[in-house]
Structure formats: structure tokens, C-alpha cells
Amino acid sequence: MAGIYAHIPFCYTRCSYCDFYKTTDQRMKTSFIKSFCKEISQQKDFFNNNFITTLYFGGGTPSVLTIEEWKIIFEELNTSFDLSKLEELTVEVNPDDVSEQYIKGLHQLGVNRVSMGIQSFNDEHLRKMNRRHNSHQAHEAIHILKQSEINNVSIDLIYGLPYMSWDEWTQNIDWAIEADVQHISAYHLTFEKGTPYYELLKKGKLKEIPEEVSSDQFEILVKKLEAAGFENYEISNFAKPGLYSKHNSSYWTGEPYLGLGPSAHSFDGKARRWNIRSLAGYSNKIEKGDCFWEDEILSPLDIYNERIMLGLRTAKGFEYAFIDDLSNKELKRFAEEEIQKQIQLNNLEMIDGWCCVRREKKFITDRIISDLFYVIED
Ligand code: SF4
Known part of the structure; x- marks a missing residue:
């Protein structure tokens, strides 16, 4: 698997809880597309071969791009990478950007999956979150997508809202079920600094x-x-059988991925790299040929902690062979002992060589992960 995440950093408005990198200044779109295409071309050798199997456009709000702008981006992607083996091509959209014509245009460019930020079907919640769509537009967008040729739709929901009653939450879940989509991601509200x-x-x-x-x-x-x-194949993700997100699943199994666009992260199996979180800075540096990212080589300890965290959040867990292969003896002894302890506590179980959280214990996944983390005291 080789995946690309592309960050489109534009939104029309700012949602009250969101700390993703974005700007509401649409005047920068043209210069962004120019720099973004240069970055695509510069990164064409990131993978050993240039076959891409998953491509995910997130943001920001990728659906602020017009079909003409998408065409420019896809032309560059097709020049720099081999997209002939692409299995999944997802674009995040906002419900009020969805029209029959727009979805048709995306489909013609090869998009076969859409992820839509619904967040809630309750107008009062949407207003308080400063979302720019309302519940009517959410239902309409789902209807359009279901009639379209892109019939692989994921929707996002938020829970943990301070003003949301129990009945409102269960009603939101019921609406999501009634929407009859293939995939649902549900995230707990977090209060991020700067929002x-x-x-x-x-x-x-x-x-x-x-x-x-x-x-x-x-x-x-x-x-x-x-x-x-x-x-419930990952703690925050739910899919109809066979319709797991291929792109996101590759993050959880530690596959390399390339991130394009301001603030996007990349991972090549050993090092993590992140592009600068400034659209003007990103464009300036790309145009001047300067470095526009920072990176760090991950230590074996970082890789262990990350594999534990990402693996145990999934229903399948992590492959135990990864523990057998640890070269740091102290880390390996710690991991073996802690995993055994968690198995005896009936928190973890082994299934066909994979170690996972028992179904009935998924509600304490975070606690189990933190017990398995290897932390060096200062
Ligand atoms: S539309 Fe998405 S990226 Fe933009 S502000 Fe809202 S949550 Fe953040």
C-alpha cells in the first residue's frame, strides 16, 4: 500500500472547535494550487515505486475547489504518480457544497469515495459549532450522493458536546443510521488550544x-x-462489512504515506516529516526552492509506542510478531510482561497472532494503551 494525504487548507468559515490548519482567505487559492502542483512533482520519488493505492483529500474543505481547479491538480498527480492501481480516492466535502453537477465532476476525475462533515443533524448544534450548513442541507447532500455514481459515503459525527442532551445524541445516531451510508466516523469533542x-x-x-x-x-x-x-473496526470508525477506509487503515498498520500541502505529515517507515503550518510560508518556500518541512527520525521507542496506540485502537489489534522482532531487550521484556498482564486481566486477547483489546473492554482502550506505553522517566 502507498497512500497520499493531500491537505487543501481553505474553508469559508471557521468551526468553533476546529484546530486543523486552514485559512478563510480564498484569494490565495491560485497561488496555493501552483505551489501544491510543484510539491507533487518534487515528491514523485517519495515511494520506492510510484504506484499509489489510496489518495485522500482532507483539509480544510477540499470541496471549496472548483472542478476546473481539481483538473489542474489531477493533471499534475497523473504526471508525477501512477494512479492506475488506485483503489480508493476520497474527497472530504461540506454538505452545502454538494450538488449533482459537482459530484458528477468529481466522479469523472476518479473520485470513488466521499467523506462528509455532517457533525450533527440538529440545527441548534450546527449553529453553536458555527458550521455553515444546516440539517436540511445535510439530508439533501446525502440524498444527492446516494443517487450519484459515488455511492461510497462516509459521514462524521461529533459527540461530547456540552449542550447536547441524551435524546439529541441518540436522535443523531438514528439519523445517521437512516442515512444508510457505508461508513460513519464519530469523534468526541476536544477543546484544542487556539479555538x-x-x-x-x-x-x-x-x-x-x-x-x-x-x-x-x-x-x-x-x-x-x-x-x-x-x-466498529477502529475506536472512532464504523463501516458496513468490506467498506473500511483503506487509506486510514494504512495509517493504523504503520504503512508509509506522503502528506502534501501546508501542515501535512508524511511517514516513510523511519522518519516523520511535517510541512510548515502557514500557507504563505509554504508557497514562498516552494517558489524559492527552500525546505518547507521539519522532520525527525523516530526512535525504536517512538515506533513501539505508536504501533501500540494505533494498533490497539483497531478491532484487529497489532501483529504480535512486531514484539518478537523488537531489538531493544529492555523494551521487549517490558512489552512481553505488560501484554501478559493485560491478557490475565482479560483486557487483551490473542487471535491468529494478533493482539487486540477484548470487545467488552473497548471502553477502557485508552487506559490499556497507557499501561502498555514505555515511558522513560527524566
Ligand atoms: S469546515 Fe472542517 S476544517 Fe474547516 S473549520 Fe470546519 S471543521 Fe475545520
Whole structure:
């Protein structure tokens, strides 16, 4: 598997909880596309061979791009990489950008999966989050997508909202089920520094919901979606059988990936690299031929902790052979002992050489992961 994540850093408005890198200044789109195409060309040798199997456009809001702008980007991608073996091509869209014509245009360019930021079907929630769409537009967009040739749709939901009642949450889950989409991602609200919600939290105008309410909201989500035929294949991700996100799954199994665009991260199996988080800086440096990223070589310890964290968040877990192959003896002894301890506590189990969290213990996954983390005390 070789995947590309492409970050399109434009939004029309700023959602109150969001700390992804983006700008609302659409005047920079033309210069961004020019620099972005240069980056694509510069990175054509990132992988050993240049076959790409998954391509994911996130952001920001990729659907702010017009079909003409997409054509420029795809022309460069097709020149620099071999997309003939592409299995999954996802574009994130905002519901109010979805029209029959736009989706048709994306499909003609090869897009075969859409991920839509619905977040809630409740207008009051959407208003409080400063989302630019309303629930009517969300339903409309789902309807258009279901009639279209891109019939592989993922929607995002948010839970843990301080003002969301139990009934409103279960109603949101029911709407998501009724939407009859192939994939649902559900994330708990986090208060990230620099966001309007973080400021409201600091001023005491918003409060985090109690941990037990969060757990209950997650539990009912899992219960309802599993009853509706979804598989909870990663802690925040649910899919109809056979329709797991291939691109995201490759992150969780430690495959290399290339990130393009400002703030995008790349991983080549040994080092992590991140592009600068400034559109003007990114474009300037690319145009001048300067380096526009920072990187770090991951230590065996970093790789161990990351594999544990990403693996145990998935239903399949991590392949135990990875522990057998650890060359650091102390780390290997620690991992073997901790895993045995967790197996005896009935938190973990081994299935066909893979170590995973027992189904009934998935609600304490974070605690299990933190027990397995190897931390060097200062
Ligand atoms: S959540 Fe999405 S649409 Fe909203 S500001 Fe963030 S990137 Fe833009």
C-alpha cells in the first residue's frame, strides 16, 4: 500500500472547535494550487515505486475547489504518480457544497469515495459549532450522493458536546443510521488550544461533560451502529462489512504515506516529516526552492509506542510478531510482561497472532494503551 494525504487548507468559515490548519482567505487559492502542483512533482520519488493505492483529500474543505481547479491538480498527480492501481480516492466535502453537477465532476476525475462533515443533524448544534450548513442541507447532500455514481459515503459525527442532551445524541445516531451510508466516523469533542471553544472553556462559558456521560454516549453509539450492521473496526470508525477506509487503515498498520500541502505529515517507515503550518510560508518556500518541512527520525521507542496506540485502537489489534522482532531487550521484556498482564486481566486477547483489546473492554482502550506505553522517566 502507498497512500497520499493531500491537505487543501481553505474553508469559508471557521468551526468553533476546529484546530486543523486552514485559512478563510480564498484569494490565495491560485497561488496555493501552483505551489501544491510543484510539491507533487518534487515528491514523485517519495515511494520506492510510484504506484499509489489510496489518495485522500482532507483539509480544510477540499470541496471549496472548483472542478476546473481539481483538473489542474489531477493533471499534475497523473504526471508525477501512477494512479492506475488506485483503489480508493476520497474527497472530504461540506454538505452545502454538494450538488449533482459537482459530484458528477468529481466522479469523472476518479473520485470513488466521499467523506462528509455532517457533525450533527440538529440545527441548534450546527449553529453553536458555527458550521455553515444546516440539517436540511445535510439530508439533501446525502440524498444527492446516494443517487450519484459515488455511492461510497462516509459521514462524521461529533459527540461530547456540552449542550447536547441524551435524546439529541441518540436522535443523531438514528439519523445517521437512516442515512444508510457505508461508513460513519464519530469523534468526541476536544477543546484544542487556539479555538473559540477553548476560550469559552477557559472563561467558564462551556464545560467538558463528565467522563461517565462520554462513556455512555460512546457505548450507545457502538450498540446502535453494531445493531444496524456496522463494524466498529477502529475506536472512532464504523463501516458496513468490506467498506473500511483503506487509506486510514494504512495509517493504523504503520504503512508509509506522503502528506502534501501546508501542515501535512508524511511517514516513510523511519522518519516523520511535517510541512510548515502557514500557507504563505509554504508557497514562498516552494517558489524559492527552500525546505518547507521539519522532520525527525523516530526512535525504536517512538515506533513501539505508536504501533501500540494505533494498533490497539483497531478491532484487529497489532501483529504480535512486531514484539518478537523488537531489538531493544529492555523494551521487549517490558512489552512481553505488560501484554501478559493485560491478557490475565482479560483486557487483551490473542487471535491468529494478533493482539487486540477484548470487545467488552473497548471502553477502557485508552487506559490499556497507557499501561502498555514505555515511558522513560527524566
Ligand atoms: S471543521 Fe472542517 S469546515 Fe470546519 S473549520 Fe475545520 S476544517 Fe474547516
